[in-house]
Amino acid sequence: MTAPAALVTGGATRLGRFFVETLAVAGYDIALHYNSSEAPAEEVAVKVRAQGRDCETFQCDFERDDPSALIAEARERFPGLAVLLNSASAYAPAPIAKTDMALLEQQFRVNLFAPFMLIRGFAESVEEGCVVNIIDNKVVRNQYPYAAYLLAKKSLDELTRMAALEFAPKIRVNAIAPGVVLPAETRSSDYLDWRVEGIPAARQGRPEHLGQALLYLLDNPFVCGQTLFVDGGESVNSVGRHSENYPG
Template sequence: MEPQSTRPRAALVTGGAVRLGRALSLGLARKGYDVLLHYNSSEAAARETAREVESLGVSCRLMQMDLNGALDAPSLLDQSLEHYKHLELLVNSASVYDGATIADTTEEIFDRSIQVNLKAPFFLTREFALKVKAGSVINILDNKISFNQYQYAAYLLSKKMLAEFTQLAALEFAPDLRVNAISPGVILPASIRSEQYLAWRLEAIPLKRKGETEHIVKALHYLLDNDFVSGQILTVDGAEGRTAVGRNAESYEGD
């Protein structure tokens, strides 16, 4: 277990009930944070994650809100502070993922991607900066921001914009607020993916393996522990994002 601070600390984790959000919630609990666990529709999973969080000796409160609906960032932050006045961390982990090229992207897909993946973190960060005033914000990105994979047009665009927002916010809200991001690679492949697909993906990763949620938790802990880091995007992907070499004269085998 991580050494815990004697000073009370709390974190709001959006999308904290399942998958990577769950791992982040538990990782913060191990570090001694009380957890405000936001969820949309995964109530049963949220309650189970909350039980696991509390088993680590900290407190956990559940907060339901559809970030794709009428976003009420002021209310979410006000409720968070009512529960935990020692709130000092916001983790923007909630995300939606739609596979669609530009040609196939509907307004519904586009609006949902921007609303959940960009607008919600934008306004939650704004409210956090205004009401909490000091602490950290960590945005969860995707190592696909290193590429231009138009097959995920709206999703990827929203994450690229969130990366830029991370750097803008780090400047505007300094020195009181540190804003960073984590950009995961292949960590939790969708359950519909075959073993053959996974092997194909891993072959393109220089470290030749997928990551684990604990790698992302360690990245989170690093960003929390190093208080001279802000405006940074910490990519955790086995160097996959560095594989786009491009063509050059030295690799040309023709005349």
């Protein structure tokens, strides 16, 4: 019997790496996409294989390359491909006034165009499966310091629902919107304390919270077209902290 497999984009580092490890433990073989993190990708692949799952790495630069071929390559290697996890992301904060065409295009190519083409290719190639897009809980706000990034992520959020309608019931498409889980290393402790003050659950999240959300979306056949916010309630806190107002 062919083992189920998952294609994880951006699977070599940060949350992508954690999602890879979560899926491997859950019994999936892994097609691990990376852009420039070849050595970390191979490290993750070794760890997955040590857990008894198969893992192959695939390089693709979403800023320059056509991602469509990635689905065909992954499915040729893993005939049981059943999950597409769009975790790769480009993050370049800048307000509208400081966003040029190059930055706008880069943010949309990685954060929207690549998932769009991958979803399309996945739906064409598999008989049945699940897509999970990784978004950002900022999509409920209009935080202009992240203009291009946030507009692309908002579009990906809408794409989740649009694709769910087009490809169901064969393909279920959902999304996860993480909150404060793995902040950038450049974020200060003061910033994190300030963010936590606006989280009703009064805590910073952990990667395993996102892993639980991922498995829920994969295992529940009656969830389709949903964005699951895993952020301690920050996104529904209308008086919460808005990043454009951060004093630091």
